[in-house]
């Protein structure tokens with residue numbers, strides 16, 4: 001107890017002895033400076049603090065305490081003792097870090113007991129909350145390391161699979177088998193790329209559509225050994241209306257990446273036969289909560305009977321399934337060249 005009145009201190013000590021009996025350890029000081037010193041050495045459970053002290057006010061005392069421990073991590077509880085009906089001071093004390101207050105004309109054993117109980121309980125709760133928070137933060141950091149590691153390993157494994165397919169394609173003499181292996185290799189590579197991007201993303205959950213489109217385009221142009229003076233690739237992904245880039249979550253990035261892989265591959269494979277030159281362009285924008293994505297080429301165009309063929313070819317079947325999976329719709333335009341337009345909800 002820090003109070004300049006010896007009678008008050010004696011009164012409180014007697015009242016508290018009635019409440020706590022032999023378990024009570026009571027320390028008393030008549031001045032703030034001495035009080036602060038004692039607090040530092042013994043670290044009490046609770047301080048009963050008078051407002052009017054000879055060398056400073058109770059509020060200044062609190063301010064001194066909080067230079068050492070911020071209000072949000074108190075080392076011990078403080079109950080402010082204020083003068084007759086001085087609620088203003090009580091309020092200010094609570095704001096400055098006291099956990100409870102007592103009006104001096106209302107001091108009884110039970111009232112002191114309740115105030116001290118309240119104040120120490122609050123400090124205990126604050127401490128538990130802080131410790132809980134620190135535990136959560138540690139656990140979150142660990143999980144993030146794990147997820148990052150997981151994306152890294154998934155990417156590595158997918159790359160190994162792609163390499164094996166590449167080797168097998170080289171070792172195969174059957175032309176159809178080689179083509180099938182090459183296409184499968186590109187699909188696996190498209191997935192590996194997404195995990196690589198997730199690994200590098202700040203929150204481990206998002207892929208930038210523009211980056212994804214550029215990477216896929218580059219990878220496929222290399223894989224097909226495209227002569228860049230004959231066929232050029234362009235990516236035009238607009239930012240969202242709020243200025244942020246268009247990003248995809250894990251669940252959308254995989255289907256969208258595979259769709260782009262099929263469509264770009266198709267343009268490279270079918271649109272420019274016999275040395276024909278042209279451009280492959282990926283466009284995307286976000287509008288009304290949807291992403292509109294298009295793969296456009298100015299090649300020879302798809303065959304007239306494409307939609308009516310009985311047994312659809314695999315690439316477009318895959319596209320159809322994946323569009324459905326990403327919750328979207330698609331259409332094919334054939335005004336000049338080939339234009340696949342796809343629209344799916346932004347999640």
Ligand SMILES: Nc1ncnc2c1ncn2[C@@H]1O[C@H](COP(=O)(O)OP(=O)(O)O)[C@@H](O)[C@H]1O
Pocket residue numbers: 262266267268269270271297299300301302303306312313314315316317338
């Ligand atoms: N961009 C394109 N330009 C011209 N023809 C295309 C294009 N995309 C697809 N096609 C035609 O549509 C067919 C079906 O494509 P797809 O289902 O991917 O099968 P695949 O690529 O294995 O032949 C292709 O065989 C090709 O005739």
Ligand SMILES: [Mg+2]
Pocket residue numbers: 262265266315316
């Ligand atoms: Mg195809």
